[in-house]
Amino acid sequence: MSFHKSQVFFYLLSAFIIGVFITSFGLFEAKGLLVLLIIGLGIIGLSFKNRVGLMIGFFSLALFVGGWRFYSVNTAEDLDGLAGRNIKIIGYVSTEPEVDGSLQRFTFSFNGKKILVTTSSYPRYEFGDFIEAEGKLELPQNFTSSTGSGRVEFDYVAYLKKDGIRTTLFFPEIKNHDAKLDLGLLENFRLALYKNIFSIKNEFQEAINLSVPEPNASFINGILLGARQNIPDDLKDAFSKTGTTHILAISGYNIMIISEAVLLGLIWFFKRRIAFWISVIVIILFVILTGASASVVRAAIMGLLLSFAHGYGRLYDQKNSIIFAGATMIWVNPFVLVFDIGFQLSFAAVLGLIYLYPYIDAKFYKIPKLGGGKELVLMTLSAQLAVLPLALYYFGNFSIISLPANVLILPFLPAAMLTGFTTGLIGMFFLPISRLFGYLAWAITDYQIEIIRFLGSLYL
Numbered sequence: 001m002s003f004h005k006s007q008v009f010f011y012l013l014s015a016f017i018i019g020v021f022i023t024s025f026g027l028f029e030a031k032g033l034l035v036l037l038i039i040g041l042g043i044i045g046l047s048f049k050n051r052v053g054l055m056i057g058f059f060s061l062a063l064f065v066g067g068w069r070f071y072s073v074n075t076a077e078d079l080d081g082l083a084g085r086n087i088k089i090i091g092y093v094s095t096e097p098e099v100d101g102s103l104q105r106f107t108f109s110f111n112g113k114k115i116l117v118t119t120s121s122y123p124r125y126e127f128g129d130f131i132e133a134e135g136k137l138e139l140p141q142n143f144t145s146s147t148g149s150g151r152v153e154f155d156y157v158a159y160l161k162k163d164g165i166r167t168t169l170f171f172p173e174i175k176n177h178d179a180k181l182d183l184g185l186l187e188n189f190r191l192a193l194y195k196n197i198f199s200i201k202n203e204f205q206e207a208i209n210l211s212v213p214e215p216n217a218s219f220i221n222g223i224l225l226g227a228r229q230n231i232p233d234d235l236k237d238a239f240s241k242t243g244t245t246h247i248l249a250i251s252g253y254n255i256m257i258i259s260e261a262v263l264l265g266l267i268w269f270f271k272r273r274i275a276f277w278i279s280v281i282v283i284i285l286f287v288i289l290t291g292a293s294a295s296v297v298r299a300a301i302m303g304l305l306l307s308f309a310h311g312y313g314r315l316y317d318q319k320n321s322i323i324f325a326g327a328t329m330i331w332v333n334p335f336v337l338v339f340d341i342g343f344q345l346s347f348a349a350v351l352g353l354i355y356l357y358p359y360i361d362a363k364f365y366k367i368p369k370l371g372g373g374k375e376l377v378l379m380t381l382s383a384q385l386a387v388l389p390l391a392l393y394y395f396g397n398f399s400i401i402s403l404p405a406n407v408l409i410l411p412f413l414p415a416a417m418l419t420g421f422t423t424g425l426i427g428m429f430f431l432p433i434s435r436l437f438g439y440l441a442w443a444i445t446d447y448q449i450e451i452i453r454f455l456g457s458l459y460l
Contacts, residue, residue, distance in 0.1 A: 010320055011055070012062045013327045017337065019066020020330055023074075024158070024338040028067040036064045070334040074158075078166040079113055079137060088134040089115075090177050092191070096127050096198050099229060107165060108133060116140070116160060116168045125174075128195045135172025140165075155339065162335030197288050200428075201225065207427025208420065211438030216445045220420035222248040223413070224286075226296075235449065238456030243402025246345065246391035247413060280304060286421070296342075301325055305350070318354050322347070341394055345387050352386025353379055377411045384410050405455045409448040416444045 022028055028036070040060030047053020091110025098105050099121050106125060108115045117133065125131070142156050160166065183191070205225060209217045218230040228236070228248055239245045266275035287300045305325055326347060329336060336343040360378050367374055384406055392402070419441035427434030 006320055008055070008058075010323060011059060013320075013323045015059045015062035016066040016069075016327055017323070017330060019063040019068075020070045020334045020337050021066075022063075023067040023070040024334070028071065030071065033064055033067045033071060036060060036067065040064055066330075066334075069331060073334050074161065079115070080139065080166055082137050083139045083167060085137055086135065087137050088132065090130070090132045092183075093125050093127055093129045093131065096201075097125050099124070107163070108169070114164045114166075116165045117172065117174075118168065118170050119172065119174060127198050128191050130177040132175045132177045133169060133172040134174075135169045138168050138170060140168050158335060158339045162333060162339045200288060203428050204424040207431065207434060208424045208438075210431060211423050211427050211434045212420075212442050212445075216442050216449065219445050219449060220416065220423075220441060223417055224420055224424070235453070238452045241401065241456040242405035242452050243392060244405050244409060244452060246387060246394075247410075282421075285425070301329070322350060322354070341390070344390055348387045348390055349383040352383045356385055357382035380410050380414060381407075401455050401458060405452060408451050408455075412444055412448055416441065416448060419444060 019028070023033075040057050040063075043053055043057035043060060047057060089108075089110050091108050093106050094109035094114065095107040102121050103118060104121045104124065105116060105118050106127075108117045108131070115133075115137070140157050140160050143154055157166075205221050205227065208220050208224075211217075212220060214230075215232050215235055218227075218232075219235070221227045222231055226248065231248075236245075239248065266278055269275075270278065283300055283304060287296055305321060329343070333340075357379055360382055361375075364374070364378065388406075419437055423434050423437040423441050426437060
């Protein structure tokens with residue numbers, strides 16, 4: 001039996017990902033990984049002229065590499081040994097604080113270490129603030145959460161580890177620290193860059209708030225920026241009941257919708273390849289406006305990969321391109337495979353657009369293209385079908401209401417995102433014109449909100 005080089009590439013990367021996946025659930029420890037390494041080397045040694053044996057041996061080694069990568073990152077030394085002690089440290093706010101009622105949370109960084117800080121909502125802190133924090137260092141604890149399928153144990157420890165966080169401070173004493181820390185050239189550059197990014201994001205969000213009435217403005221900020229804190233509780237509850245909460249999670253799905261909507265609109269005025277590069281610029285702007293978090297950057301990579309396939313024709317081997325992108329992201333941060341919902345939604349959406357869309361498009365070949373509208377609707381539905389199992393598992397109950405809810409609102413999601421994006425972008429420079437686009441964004445999102453509320457009221 002012979003294997004093509006592209007097949008070998010695919011199988012080895014698949015084995016690496018499987019190794020990470022298995023070790024994520026604690027099925028491989030140090031001794032198990034050592035045994036796997038010995039088995040792989042042994043099979044290779046005994047199968048020097050047997051291609052199938054060599055393939056099995058290298059597959060075992062790839063499994064070992066995936067398992068070792070997760071295990072080494074998971075067991076890396078941090079501040080765990082200081083848990084339970086009072087500490088006083090000087091560092092800076094390294095994420096945009098999240099405000100939830102009377103609480104605010106942010107990541108506090110110093111000497112390359114990260115701590116999740118929970119404190120009162122006032123005074124408000126901003127990204128890049130230099131502060132001194134004193135309090136009892138604690139280890140995060142797993143907890144049980146409710147989903148549509150019942151109560152499940154949530155691995156909160158691993159969830160925080162994917163962001164490099166292993167310890168927490170709960171209501172520490174915080175003082176502003178005026179002296180600049182010696183962070184190094186790259187870290188100072190990152191701080192300056194992200195401060196500007198978050199400043200742009202805040203201006204963008206404020207432009208939408210001034211151009212579109214509530215709760216539509218909060219809904220638009222939710223689907224574009226993932227900002228849910230201003231969405232009314234009753235509307236959040238309706239999203240949960242109708243199985244549509246997933247559209248508020250920033251993933252490759254959201255980014256690809258914007259990219260494809262822009263691409264399909266631009267090809268009326270530009271050549272396809274020129275339109276592609278303009279859509280790439282739009283994706284980069286979108287990433288900046290969402291705050292350029294690691295999860296959004298990963299989602300953008302998937303969006304760019306799919307846009308490249310559409311802008312330059314079908315890739316020679318799409319499955320290898322996707323698995324290479326995924327394996328690279330997993331190597332950088334092995335926790336994303338199991339513990340990052342956005343990463344999973346991004347990959348599911350990409351797979352849906354690549355494998356489901358051609359099938360669905362063939363089934364509806366008699367329907368006219370409607371200037372690209374048909375393509376956009378079918379692509380949205382293809383991505384939604386692919387992410388539906390994950391969305392139901394993570395975000396809510398499976399009920400018959402979720403089916404009509406998604407069918408009725410998802411075809412309008414690209415238009416809502418595009419008009420909302422345009423409203424915010426123009427509003428940063430000239431508010432009167434942005435309000436004209438804001439009326440259109442309001443009309444589209446008002447339809448979606450009313451559908452969600454109505455169907456949510458039918459939930460039993």
